């Protein structure tokens with residue numbers, strides 16, 4: 228049977244409700260037994276005590292009136308006595324009907340026998356009085372004493388019975404309380420365990436899907452295994468279909484980008500050859516104006532070649548085809564030529580380019596790619612810095628390995644652009660407003676190549692003051708590191724996730 232999330236939750240609720248019903252049922256059952264015991268105690272034992280007390284009162288009256296009758300022999304006393312005796316007998320009969328314990332019944336019978344004895348003596352005495360027979364018969368106090376004793380014993384026995392019933396009620400209540408607490412704790416534990424299991428079945432596939440989504444966002448279109456048979460299985464299947472389609476689209480896009488790049492290279496090569504022939508004056512002499520035109524043609528060819536190369540690199544990165552050849556690298560030594568080259572270009576704008584560094588460990592890196600990263604950052608720093616400005620490159624150790632910082636005193640970048648400048652083809656407002664030309668590909672490549680080493684790129688900038696780009700590289704490349712989002716630091720120290 229397929230246990231969907233809905234079914235799992237319903238099953239969980241049913242189990243908890245069932246447990247609660249069992250607990251409530253048990254408590255009700257115990258309460259009922261306590262009520263029954265209390266009711267029977269009140270209806271029989273208490274009633275018997277009341278009746279016994281009433282019988283004691285009748286017995287007292289009979290004693291009092293009987294003695295008066297024996298002294299006076301008056302018929303009025305006799306008729307009152309007979310009336311009391313009848314009341315005693317009636318009530319005693321009722322009491323006997325209420326008794327259930329054998330010893331109590333025996334007691335009641337002995338009370339009845341003693342009362343019969345008392346009555347027969349009184350009646351005999353009456354007969355003698357009526358027939359004027361003189362007798363020495365005395366008032367029968369003995370049976371009345373026995374009746375008193377019997378009634379007292381009956382009351383005591385019933386009080387003991389009430390005490391025992393109350394004790395039993397107390398014990399039942401205590402036991403029910405303990406069992407109810409244990410059952411309630413068990414129910415709570417079961418509810419918490421079920422809630423945890425249900426939450427686990429919800430959060431586990433969600434976090435797997437989240438990881439999958441992050442991988443897709445990074446351009447890795449892997450498939451997520453379908454491990455459940457519930458609604459998540461459908462979602463995972465839909466995700467895998469989407470990932471597969473995105474992979475195809477991405478491959479086509481990368482293919483297209485590579486083709487465009489190759490298509491650009493062939494005419495560029497032809498233009499370069501033509502430029503070479505013309506500038507070397509192999510086809511005849513050229514004048515100064517033509518030479519100047521050839522220089523600007525060459526600059527455009529170089530720009531187009533650079534763009535085409537970067538475009539191809541981006542395409543390779545996105546298709547997962549970028550190849551790295553790692554080796555032990557002395558970073559300061561490696562980037563020095565790039566600094567020299569930048570100094571030559573920067574000199575045209577009277578910008579100084581300096582290298583500062585502290586002792587850093589050698590790292591394992593692809594020297595060509597590190598060169599590309601530093602060249603791009605340096606070329607941007609010079610490009611976006613006004614005449615007379617300065618660029619400082621600093622190499623220092625960092626937590627994960629080595630950090631390269633490229634700092635300039637240029638136009639800076641607005642906070643709202645900081646999160647977007649690493650996206651390909653994006654150009655910040657500060658750049659588009661100036662006459663500085665660009666394609667918006669350089670930083671995307673810097674980010675991709677740094678992440679290809681398992682490193683991190685970040686930026687700190689203040690509009691109109693300058694920018695510092697940081698590239699942190701690990702000692703040994705760790706390309707499995709999750710680089711799902713870029714950390715961008717802005718000047719105020721605030722951090723923005725890109």
Ligand code: ADP
Nearest residue numbers: 607608611648654655658665666667668669670
């Ligand atoms: P571009 O070819 O436009 O320079 P990049 O990808 O190298 O493309 O840079 C993207 C954008 O980031 C640039 O258009 C510019 O707005 C901004 N940027 C890059 N480096 C700097 C810098 N050092 N100072 C100011 N803005 C910069």
